[in-house]
Amino acid sequence: MQKLKNYIHGEWIEGTGNGIPLYNAVTGEQVAVSDTEGLNFEQALDFGRTVGYKNLSSMTFYDRGEMLKKVALYLLERKKKYYDLSYKTGATHADSWVDIEGGFGTFFTYSGLAKRMLPNTPFWVDGETQKISANGTFLGTHILTPSEGVSVQINAYNFPVWGMLEKLSTSLLAGVPSIVKPSPYGSYLTNAVFQDMIESGVLPEGAIQLVCGEPGNILDYVQDGDSVLFTGSATTGRKLKSLPSVSGNSVRFNMEADSLNCSILGLDAKPRTPEFDLFIKEVRTEMTTKAGQKCTAIRRIIVPENLIGDVQNALSKALDQIKIGNPLSRETRMGSLVGRQQYDEVVRKVDILKTENELIYDGKHELVDADYESGAFMSPKLFLNDSPFTKNISHDVEAFGPVSTLMPYKDAEEAAALAKRGKGSLVGSIISHDEKFVAETSWKMASQHGRIFVLNRDNAKESTGHGSPLPTLMHGGPGRAGGGEEMGGLNGLHFFLQKTAIQGSPDILTAITKVYQQGAEKKYSDKHPFQKYFEEVEVGDSLETAGRTVTDADIVNFSNVSWDHFYAHTDATSLSGTIFDKTVAHGYFILSAAAGLFVSGKKGPVIANYGLENCSFFKPVYAGDTITVYLTAKEKINRGVKGRNIPSGVVKWLVEVVNQRDEVVCVATILTLVAKYSPFIDFKVQNIQKKLNGLTENSEKIFGDMTPQLMVEHLEEVLRNGFGNLKPEDFPEIPAEKLEKLQDWLYTDKKIRPGADYPLLKEGEVPQNKNKNLDEAKVKLIETLKEFTVYFKENPFAEHYNPRFGHLNKEMMELFQRKHFTHHFEQFGLV
Numbered sequence: 052m053q054k055l056k057n058y059i060h061g062e063w064i065e066g067t068g069n070g071i072p073l074y075n076a077v078t079g080e081q082v083a084v085s086d087t088e089g090l091n092f093e094q095a096l097d098f099g100r101t102v103g104y105k106n107l108s109s110m111t112f113y114d115r116g117e118m119l120k121k122v123a124l125y126l127l128e129r130k131k132k133y134y135d136l137s138y139k140t141g142a143t144h145a146d147s148w149v150d151i152e153g154g155f156g157t158f159f160t161y162s163g164l165a166k167r168m169l170p171n172t173p174f175w176v177d178g179e180t181q182k183i184s185a186n187g188t189f190l191g192t193h194i195l196t197p198s199e200g201v202s203v204q205i206n207a208y209n210f211p212v213w214g215m216l217e218k219l220s221t222s223l224l225a226g227v228p229s230i231v232k233p234s235p236y237g238s239y240l241t242n243a244v245f246q247d248m249i250e251s252g253v254l255p256e257g258a259i260q261l262v263c264g265e266p267g268n269i270l271d272y273v274q275d276g277d278s279v280l281f282t283g284s285a286t287t288g289r290k291l292k293s294l295p296s297v298s299g300n301s302v303r304f305n306m307e308a309d310s311l312n313c314s315i316l317g318l319d320a321k322p323r324t325p326e327f328d329l330f331i332k333e334v335r336t337e338m339t340t341k342a343g344q345k346c347t348a349i350r351r352i353i354v355p356e357n358l359i360g361d362v363q364n365a366l367s368k369a370l371d372q373i374k375i376g377n378p379l380s381r382e383t384r385m386g387s388l389v390g391r392q393q394y395d396e397v398v399r400k401v402d403i404l405k406t407e408n409e410l411i412y413d414g415k416h417e418l419v420d421a422d423y424e425s426g427a428f429m430s431p432k433l434f435l436n437d438s439p440f441t442k443n444i445s446h447d448v449e450a451f452g453p454v455s456t457l458m459p460y461k462d463a464e465e466a467a468a469l470a471k472r473g474k475g476s477l478v479g480s481i482i483s484h485d486e487k488f489v490a491e492t493s494w495k496m497a498s499q500h501g502r503i504f505v506l507n508r509d510n511a512k513e514s515t516g517h518g519s520p521l522p523t524l525m526h527g528g529p530g531r532a533g534g535g536e537e538m539g540g541l542n543g544l545h546f547f548l549q550k551t552a553i554q555g556s557p558d559i560l561t562a563i564t565k566v567y568q569q570g571a572e573k574k575y576s577d578k579h580p581f582q583k584y585f586e587e588v589e590v591g592d593s594l595e596t597a598g599r600t601v602t603d604a605d606i607v608n609f610s611n612v613s614w615d616h617f618y619a620h621t622d623a624t625s626l627s628g629t630i631f632d633k634t635v636a637h638g639y640f641i642l643s644a645a646a647g648l649f650v651s652g653k654k655g656p657v658i659a660n661y662g663l664e665n666c667s668f669f670k671p672v673y674a675g676d677t678i679t680v681y682l683t684a685k686e687k688i689n690r691g692v693k694g695r696n697i698p699s700g701v702v703k704w705l706v707e708v709v710n711q712r713d714e715v716v717c718v719a720t721i722l723t724l725v726a727k728y729s730p731f732i733d734f735k736v737q738n739i740q741k742k743l744n745g746l747t748e749n750s751e752k753i754f755g756d757m758t759p760q761l762m763v764e765h766l767e768e769v770l771r772n773g774f775g776n777l778k779p780e781d782f783p784e785i786p787a788e789k790l791e792k793l794q795d796w797l798y799t800d801k802k803i804r805p806g807a808d809y810p811l812l813k814e815g816e817v818p819q820n821k822n823k824n825l826d827e828a829k830v831k832l833i834e835t836l837k838e839f840t841v842y843f844k845e846n847p848f849a850e851h852y853n854p855r856f857g858h859l860n861k862e863m864m865e866l867f868q869r870k871h872f873t874h875h876f877e878q879f880g881l882v
Contacts, residue, residue, distance in 0.1 A: 053083045055242045058249060058261040059095035059230075061102075066090065071235045071264060076141035076387045077377055079425040083242075085235040087264035093272045095230060095260055099201030100276070103228030103257025108197040110255070111172050113689045115224050116165025118253055123158035125251040126244060130155075133212065136240040140211065141387030141427060143378045146341045149519075154216035154244075157538070160522035161220040164541055166691035173197075173226065176564045177550060187570045190560050195548040197226030198303070200276030202547065205266060205291070207282045208234035208389050209344040209451075211241040217538060218280050220522070223258060225547035227278070230260045230269070234283075236389050238263045271296050278303035278547060282346070285309045285531055305546055306533030307526070309449050311473035313351040314517060315466050315492060317483020322361050325508040330482040331362070333506060334455065335369040337518050338431050339385040343453035344393070347478050347518040350449055353439075353469050356459035363435070363457060367412045370431045376419025383419050388427040388452055400450035401432060407444040408434040408456055429453060439469055446472040463488050467495035475530020480504040480517040501528030501536075567591055567685040567705060569718075580684060581651040584728040585700040592684040596648035598711070601636050603674040609640040631671055638668040641678065641717050645708050649682040658724040661701055666719035672710060681707040685720060695798045695863075698727045730800055731869040732882060736836055739872065742881045743829050750879045754805040757818075762875050763828040764821050765809070767835050769871060773864050774842045774851055782810060782854040790857045797856065797866040803874040810854035839868075 054070060056063040070086025107115070126133075130151060137147035169175060175195040183191050202222045206214040215231050222229045233241040245261045248254060262269065273279065273296050281288050285308035291297065292304045314334055320326035337349040354362045378386040388394045404410075412433035421428060431453040436445045439458035460466045470479050470492075479500045483489050484507045493503050502524065504517050520526035525539035537543055553563055557570035573593035580592045610616050615637055618625040623634050651657075672678060688701040702725045708717035732738065743763070750759050757765065785793070822828040843849065843861045850858045856867060876882045 053239075055083050055085045055239060055263040057087060057090055057263050058245065058259075059090060059092075060098040060260070061256055064090065066264060073235060073237075073239055074390055075139045075426075076389050077139065077421055077426045079391075082139055083239040085238050085264035087262055087267055090262065090267070092262075092267060092269040095262070096201055096203075096269070096272045096277070098257055099228040099230060099260060100199070101257070103201065103255075103260075104197070104199060104226075105257075106255035107223065107228055107258050108199075108226040109173060110226065111689075112165050112169035112175060112224065112226075113171040115226060116162045116169065117691070119158045119165070119220060119224060120162035121253045122248055122251055123155045123162070125253065126247055127152075127155050129247055133240060133244060136243055137211075138378045138386075140237045140240060140389050141342060141378065143383055143386045145384075146378070146386060149340070150210045150213045151244075154210075154213040157213070157217045157220045157522045161224050163691075164523075165224055166689070168541060169224075170565070171687070171689035172565055175548070176566055180560065180566075180568055183554070188556055189554065190557055190568055190570075191552060191554045192560060192564060194551055194553055194564065195545070196551065198276055198278065198547050198549050200227065200274070200278065202227050202229045202278040202280060203232065203269060203273065204229055204280040205232045205283065206234060206241075207346070208236040208393070209341060209346070211237040212244050214282060215241055215244070217520075217522070217526070219259065221538065221543040222278075222280075222547050223254075225544040227547040228258050228260075230262060232262045232266050232269065235264055236393070270294055273297060273300065273302045275300045275302070278305070280305045280535075280537070281533075282307045285533065288533060303546060305527075305535040305537065307346060307477070307528075307535050307537065308531065308533035310346055310475070310477040310528060310532045311350045311446060311449055312347055312476045312478050312480075312517075313353050313470045313473060314349045314480040314482065315353045315460075315470060316355060316358065316362065317481065317485050317488050318355050318462070319485040319488065320483055321358065322365070324484070325511070326482050326484050326506075327361075327365075329506055329508070329511055331365045331369050333480065333482065333517050334366060335373070336516065338370070338433075338453050338455050339373050340518065342385055342388050342429065343431075343455075344388060344451055345518050347520065348455075349480070349517060350455055351445060351469070351473065352455055352457045353460055353466055354457060356461055359435070359457065359459050363411055363433070366433065366457075367414075370412060370414055370433070373414075373416070373431065374419050375416045375428060375430065376421040380419045385431075385453065387421070388429055391427050393451070394427040394429060397429060397450050397452035397454065400448055401454060403448050404434055404444060404450060404454070404456065407442045408436045411435045411457070433457060439472070440465075443472070446474070463491045464495075467492050470496040471499040473499065473531065475528055475532045475534070476500050477520075477526070477528040477532050478502040478504055478517060480506060482506045484508060499529060501525060501532060561591065565590055565686070567683055569705065569707070573681070573683055579651045579653075579655075580682060580704075581657045581723075582653065582655040583725075584656045585687070585702065585725040586728050588684050588687060588702055588725065590684050590686065594649055594680075594682040596680040596682070598677045598679045599644055599648055600677045601641075601644070601672055601674055603634075605640065605644075606634060606636050606674060609637050609643075613637065613639070615639075633673055636672040636674070636676075638666075638717065641668070641672055641708060642666065642706075642719060644678065645680045645706055645717065646721075648678075648680045649706070656726040658697060658699055658726055661722035661724050664703070664720040664722065666717070668717050670710065670714055670716045672716050677711040678708050678716065679710075681705075681709070683707070690724075692798075694795050697798060698729075698800050699724045700727060701725070727800075729869070730802070731866075731873040732876060734865055734869050734872070736833060736840065739836055740833055742876055743832070745881050746825070746829075746879055748825055752878055753880055755878050757875075757878070759879060760820055760822065760825040760828050761818050762878060763825065763832050765818070766872060766875055767828070767832040770832070770835050770839055770868060772851075773853070773859075773868055774839055774849070777852045777854065779852050779857075785857055793856050794859070794863060797859075797863050797870070802877075803870055805874075805878075 066086025066088045068088030070084040177193040180192045204218045288306040434456040436458040445456040523540045527536040557568040561571040574591045683705045685705040686703040
């Protein structure tokens, strides 16, 4: 029998005890054994704090985001074996998809957030700079750095993959190493995914560790700087939170616990309305998905008192249609509980519910390819609490399975009151098309809910459902739900980060934060900032423009062009009692005129204007005033680029506009897309000629079989074909999906790999010299390059076929040729 190994301090280690037997929830057969006996938990925590923390915290947020993406892609390629294991936990294919690919999706989401919104530094500047002195020589701001410790995550059994990955997504991105402690039940699935994460080689040493089995005394060794993330029962959570090692050392503790979530049917949602049907479908889904083993499942069904019978009948019929049984069967729509122990616990809670509530539905479903004796199967159970303001068991006891309780209400006030009697929930939903009812109910119940989900005919097609936590929204809830918060977009990182106030002069804050602060030293040079590639731009790079005197004609013309005829710009007779002395220039004209002063008209690395932030106008500008602009590189943001976009980053520029009296009239931040320096040869005749001058007959090749002359002749042939007449029918067809990816590849910085076959060379054919000597071949190549350049200048919209990449336009053909030249010049050490 397989004994699951633990992964601590960089090694796979087997426990020394008998361990916990783990069973197939469908057949009852033993699957594995989990065992943590004999593990040195103190050493594991210390390894995470030292090796893991050092390796992760030294990475930038951007690089950690890229790391998450690589791990997710690696796991996605191996997902089939995870599904095969997931079925053994009793999960259907749909259940497994939520757990497995939902977990991968969380990694992808946080990777995207990091690459779009987080800095390419190991720290994160939080919020705006505060001016805390009269003259601006003393400033303050905040930075966020990884908390210096290790995070211990203790997960529940219901989501063996997602439970681990949703916590890792934020801790790893924040730069904090983790020790994963899954529930023993289903841990064989967690173990398989974890193994592949290690085997991927993407994560630095010490970033993650795994404890498969009982947690032992692991929390006895946590200390200041460490954190604990717990998902499970409130009783266990409170016990762990009160441990002396946790409370005494101010260890950060996040708990997601029991949650008696509710769903409210609106007063307007009568039978035969879209909302009534949506409500029945949603409740059925939440009762049966994962066999009701979801922390977000609907436990309390709150319905208008006059619709109790209608809902009971409709829901009973809907539940009757659910096929229960072996998850491997295509017919099955609900699998089993995760094991017999959990089955017995749900039965115990059902018996408690029976003492005060009527069991109105207990479908005796025939199982599909399974039996009740071997597996942990349970049919859905629906209770009725006919007096929900006096009978409290259904508000206090959670049966963690396909069990829910129906209860009546009279009006919005009662609906909200019943929702709050759960004493804190992860999610509450309202199904209604009555905006007034939804608004009144939602804000009244919000204080006791982490999330409110509103469903109606308008959003049903795109809705993700009551029970689906999303990476970009907070997952957690107050009171009984634990008071914790997970995910929530970038907010989810704050739990793992230390916030520190930084005070100093503008120069000091610029040096620390890598963000230019107004008043800091500006760096002037002869090279226009817009002529610098992303890598060349430095925070503080500045430009002082010439002045421009604003005229009455400017104001009139801008009014006519923009259609902005606001009286302050056009009617001098209407200014009495206003803040203006005479007709004033438009604020957006000042900004436009500023752009005209600071932009470089010459083509360069700046690709496009990306946005505008924090634009403020401080003083009016009148005809006769002269404005001057100071442009300063404020911040650089690395950026992942997809598809057919040139690799680039975002540069934020501080724009300060002053008048002739040196008074600041306008301040704004503009964002530009700036191309990164390309690793490929600049495709100009003079540059290519210079490289060729270094090539001789005796030049040694670094790879491949070509002689120097054959290489030059090959470049010339491929270049001529770039504006020649190759025909698609003469070459094997490239599948459309593959072709799209190949053409996208042209825009990346990825190089051609040595050893690629030349499609025009037939099998067994050996290339022959076409010119008398190397010098003649060089001359021929330069002539062809000139022809290529002229051709595309005269035919900028021409497309030509390439056997590797299909039909290419001018831009794509130049990208390919640059890569191709670089590849072969590297072959002989010319670049």
